Amino acid sequence: MTDPQSQNGWFKTPNVLIDRMRTMPKSAVLVLLVLLRHADVQGRAWPSLHTIQHLAGIRKRTTLWALAWLESNGFLKRIRRKTPAGADQSTIYELQPPLSGECNQGTTGGSRIAQGWFPHCTGGVQWGNHEQDQIEEDSMNKTLYCSEPSKKASEPEASEKAVMTFDCVGTGPAQWTLTDRKLQEYREAYPAIDVLAECRKAKQWLIDNPQRRKTAKGMPRFLNSWLSRAQDRAGRNGQPAHTQKPQPKNYLN
Structure with missing residues (x-):
């Protein structure tokens, strides 16, 4: 069977992505394009982390x-899929409006299911083993012929969950x-302070002082400096900072 995602394949890029990509981090654009390539008619994709990384080249x-x-x-x-035993198995990436809505504008008949997201898909949705892994046989995962078989998905670690974003300046990432x-x-580095509260203060300070905003590369150094000053004010381990008492001078010698 000819691979629909060979060099002859193609897919539409949503207008909203074209309009916003100049303000987005380049890595986010590349990853989003990979997910768009693998998405089914419901706007869901489940390539492995290895596949995303390989195709994005990052x-x-x-x-x-x-x-x-x-x-x-x-x-x-992101939606986590479970094994029959309840363990984390892989991740479904569900594209959200307005991205999903933009993908289907202009399709004839208004039928999202009939047209699909991408014209290069050569068939409908098929039940099968998307990730070429024995454990998937019981999970009944949907796949398109245009979806590339991949290795067992590797979940992003829980520690990579986004807490907050900071707007940045410069030619690098916008956030x-x-x-x-x-x-x-x-x-762990600043145990004497409420780090999350201090980060919120730092974010608000940058919002109120846009001329002092940092590049994405400079943000860790800025936060380290901010938290270090807050730690100095709080003292070590929440105790008042120790200051050495001045020794009285002996003017008789």
């Missing part, structure tokens, strides 16, 4: 960051995401 950590950014900015929703893992690192 590192695993960058791929996880891009997925967290896309979810926190409303482009997609920097504070992940749950990074937040935990800060909490």
